[in-house]
Amino acid sequence: MIVKRVLLKKVLQSGYVAEFNLVKREGRYEAALYLNGKFVGGPPTPQLLTSPKGELTHWMGNRPAVGLTESEAELITSEVESENEILHHREKSGWEA
Secondary structure, X not given: OEEEEEEEEEEOOOOXXXXXXXXXXXXXXXXXXXXXXEEEOOOOOOEEEEEEEOOEEEEEEOOOEEEEEHHHXXXXXXXXXXXXXXXXXXXXXXXXX
């Protein structure tokens, strides 16, 4: 997994620092959650909460999971999709970085 850049950084109520990074893994871009610099496995993009809690509508991570607002989730998802579209276009045109 290669970290390209930080998409979102927030301090949680617990005091942990959550970083949502754009990473390249297995030839595709996805988001990865890091808590205090340690990778937390989970889904490659934000997932909808089955029961939203206040402003939190999405989540990422797997034990622990971190809640996200709709705008935070949209930011992460749009960045991942945008990078994958660029990558797809480059592959299609035969351009290599």
